[in-house]
Amino acid sequence: MTAQVQQVQTKTGRLTAYKQDAADQININRRARPFDDFIRALLLLAGIVSILTTIGIVIVLGNETLLFIQQLTPEGEPAVTIGEFLATTEWQPVGYKFGIWPLLEATLMTSFVAILVALPLGLGAAIYLSEYATRQVRDTLKPILEILAGIPTVVYGYFAVTFMTPLLQAIGGDAVQFYNTLSAGLVMGIMILPTIASMSEDALSAVPRLLREASYGMGATKFETISKVILPAALSGILAALIVGISRAVGETMIVALAAGAGPNFTLPPNFLVGAETITGHIARISGGDLSYNSIDYNSLFSLGLALFVFTLLLNMLSRYISNRFREAYQ
Amino acid sequence: MVATAMQTGVAQTTAIEISHMKVYYGEKLAVDDVSLPILKNKITAFIGPSGCGKSTVLRGLNRMNDLIPGARVEGEILYHGRNLYAPNVDPVEVRRRIGMVFQKPNPFPKSIYDNIAYGPRLLGVKSKAMLDEIVEMSLKQAAIWDEVKNDFRTKSGLALSGGQQQRMCIARTIAVEPDVILMDEPCSALDPIATQKIEELMRELVANFTIVIVTHNMQQATRVSDYTAFYSIRKQETEVGKENRWGVLAEYAPTQQLFERPAKQETADYISGRFG
Ligand SMILES: Nc1ncnc2c1ncn2[C@@H]1O[C@H](COP(=O)(O)OP(=O)(O)OP(=O)(O)O)[C@@H](O)[C@H]1O
Ligand SMILES: [Mg+2]
Numbered sequence: 001m002t003a004q005v006q007q008v009q010t011k012t013g014r015l016t017a018y019k020q021d022a023a024d025q026i027n028i029n030r031r032a033r034p035f036d037d038f039i040r041a042l043l044l045l046a047g048i049v050s051i052l053t054t055i056g057i058v059i060v061l062g063n064e065t066l067l068f069i070q071q072l073t074p075e076g077e078p079a080v081t082i083g084e085f086l087a088t089t090e091w092q093p094v095g096y097k098f099g100i101w102p103l104l105e106a107t108l109m110t111s112f113v114a115i116l117v118a119l120p121l122g123l124g125a126a127i128y129l130s131e132y133a134t135r136q137v138r139d140t141l142k143p144i145l146e147i148l149a150g151i152p153t154v155v156y157g158y159f160a161v162t163f164m165t166p167l168l169q170a171i172g173g174d175a176v177q178f179y180n181t182l183s184a185g186l187v188m189g190i191m192i193l194p195t196i197a198s199m200s201e202d203a204l205s206a207v208p209r210l211l212r213e214a215s216y217g218m219g220a221t222k223f224e225t226i227s228k229v230i231l232p233a234a235l236s237g238i239l240a241a242l243i244v245g246i247s248r249a250v251g252e253t254m255i256v257a258l259a260a261g262a263g264p265n266f267t268l269p270p271n272f273l274v275g276a277e278t279i280t281g282h283i284a285r286i287s288g289g290d291l292s293y294n295s296i297d298y299n300s301l302f303s304l305g306l307a308l309f310v311f312t313l314l315l316n317m318l319s320r321y322i323s324n325r326f327r328e329a330y331q
Numbered sequence: 332m333v334a335t336a337m338q339t340g341v342a343q344t345t346a347i348e349i350s351h352m353k354v355y356y357g358e359k360l361a362v363d364d365v366s367l368p369i370l371k372n373k374i375t376a377f378i379g380p381s382g383c384g385k386s387t388v389l390r391g392l393n394r395m396n397d398l399i400p401g402a403r404v405e406g407e408i409l410y411h412g413r414n415l416y417a418p419n420v421d422p423v424e425v426r427r428r429i430g431m432v433f434q435k436p437n438p439f440p441k442s443i444y445d446n447i448a449y450g451p452r453l454l455g456v457k458s459k460a461m462l463d464e465i466v467e468m469s470l471k472q473a474a475i476w477d478e479v480k481n482d483f484r485t486k487s488g489l490a491l492s493g494g495q496q497q498r499m500c501i502a503r504t505i506a507v508e509p510d511v512i513l514m515d516e517p518c519s520a521l522d523p524i525a526t527q528k529i530e531e532l533m534r535e536l537v538a539n540f541t542i543v544i545v546t547h548n549m550q551q552a553t554r555v556s557d558y559t560a561f562y563s564i565r566k567q568e569t570e571v572g573k574e575n576r577w578g579v580l581a582e583y584a585p586t587q588q589l590f591e592r593p594a595k596q597e598t599a600d601y602i603s604g605r606f607g
Contacts, residue, residue, distance in 0.1 A: 134400070135400060208437075210433065210435060210437040211437060211439065211440075212398070213395065213398065213431075213433060213437065214433065214437040214438075214439060214500070214503075215439075215449075216395065216398060216426060217393070217395060217426055217430065217431040217433070217504075218426065218427075218430070218449060218450040218453060218503065218504070218507060219423055219424070219425075219426040219427030219428075219430075219450065219453060219454075219507065220423070220449075220453050221423050228449070229439060232440070233440055328439070328440035328441055329440055329489075330440045330489070
């Protein structure tokens with residue numbers, strides 16, 4: 001009965017022409033939708049371009065690295081082997097010593113310090129903003145955080161040299177060299193803090209209200225709700241923030257070039273108070289000078305680039321694994 | 332069976348006494364001057380048109396409105412002689428005794444076991460044997476045990492059907508053995524069979540718990556509840572074209588009486604579907 005009523009109401013025939021129906025026959029044949037097809041093609045193109053670019057970068061890096069491995073010394077010996085590259089601790093291109101560890105160690109050290117600063121502070125700030133702050137406070141602080149994330153890194157580099165290093169020297173005395181990985185790492189931590197805070201805050205705020213109410217409704221305290229429900233549910237987003245943070249730290253060049261030091265220096269145990277050169281710092285310094293195309297120095301830079309690429313790739317895979325393993329997907 | 336106690340004049344124990352309750356959201360009055368008792372080991376139904384403040388009053392009973400910025404409650408809500416809104420009352424402790432089942436099932440993205448054990452663990456239960464027992468008991472009481480007994484330790488609460496999720500949420504609530512269970516349209520997302528299961532469940536639970544249920548379904552109110560509170564909307568024109576709307580308690584009576592011999596015309600109109 002209701003169906004009939006609806007029929008009477010809708011069958012004014014006014015929209016028949018728009019639906020391309022004939023008076024006595026509906027037309028539900030498949031139609032050409034050129035605009036939809038165009039948009040789909042455009043999006044596909046965007047996807048293909050980004051994938052091709054990545055593939056292109058990998059090919060260039062791989063190719064140059066291959067040339068690097070094949071280089072010979074003037075005596076006709078192989079200049080470097082993969083084993084030497086990965087397992088020795090001296091990087092001296094002049095003496096055909098290409099062990100990545102001094103550079104890699106410096107990269108790991110600065111990144112480690114940076115994450116040590118940025119993760120707890122960033123996550124803390126995110127939890128405060130999303131769970132404790134009033135709306136006004138959040139609406140003021142969040143944009144400020146995002147502005148901080150946009151400060152050019154060279155500014156942070158000078159901040160390290162003119163503020164952090166003198167501060168550390170004032171505290172630590174002569175043990176602290178003018179160039180040191182600690183200062184660079186600390187400032188790098190400050191640099192990535194807003195990114196981690198902002199991304200984690202997004203992940204935390206995205207946890208549905210219903211889930212929080214379920215927890216509070218059971219008589220959970222705020223801290224219990226945050227630690228047992230909200231953080232697990234937001235884990236994959238927080239991990240993503242962490243990975244972006246680490247990737248930025250590993251790839252950061254300006255701060256380390258200015259504050260960490262300008263010469264490879266392998267220390268065991270790691271000494272954070274002396275200068276050392278990171279992978280990126282080295283690439284920046286060497287490629288800044290006059291470098292002849294296809295020289296061994298030139299090729300070696302690409303092998304370093306490939307190493308950085310593989311490193312961040314592994315990191316991404318690891319986080320994906322952790323996230324799939326432990327996260328509590330809420331939808 | 333409904334309202335027999337009232338008719339025979341046996342004294343009823345009150346679980347919660349709502350007295351002159353007003354709720355504001357920011358400046359806006361949402362519910363004005365609600366007074367009624369929530370009787371112990373009875374089911375009280377809240378009915379009324381959309382937006383009349385049923386959920387608002389319900390959430391006021393275990394201080395869930397505290398979570399909404401700007402929400403404010405006036406009046407007294409007495410529970411064991413204490414005003415729930417007195418400054419020295421801890422809302423966390425209130426919610427451990429007055430539990431809530433929400434309109435939309437909201438399982439944690441954890442295993443069924445961890446969902447049910449969540450509340451007891453909050454209370455400090457650590458013994459695995461005891462948790463096992465609580466989980467099994469609660470799932471049985473919520474009439475969902477048979478459907479999940481094989482995989483409740485590993486299966487995610489989200490992997491259940493909507494009706495199963497809702498029964499699991501009820502199990503989760505009764506696992507902490509609250510005094511009072513507040514249910515906000517617990518069956519609105521469910522099919523008739525799941526609804527019937529939950530209604531039967533409520534009738535069983537009421538032997539041990541006090542239940543308040545918000546429902547839009549008149550039949551459901553008559554089927555399950557002992558007492559019914561009918562809320563209605565009052566309007567006042569503030570300036571031309573603008574009006575204030577707030578909810579009031581229009582009538583409260585034993586369910587059978589309210590539906591068969593409503594005292595007010597607006598109640599009669601609403602329950603016979605002539606509203607608005
Ligand atoms: N979080 C909130 N912020 C502001 N106003 C709210 C909020 N929640 C509810 N209200 C207002 O309070 C009034 C009562 O809402 P409430 O949700 O209690 O109604 P209800 O009777 O449960 O309706 P329904 O049957 O549709 O669920 C409505 O006017 C609503 O707009
Ligand atoms: Mg409601």
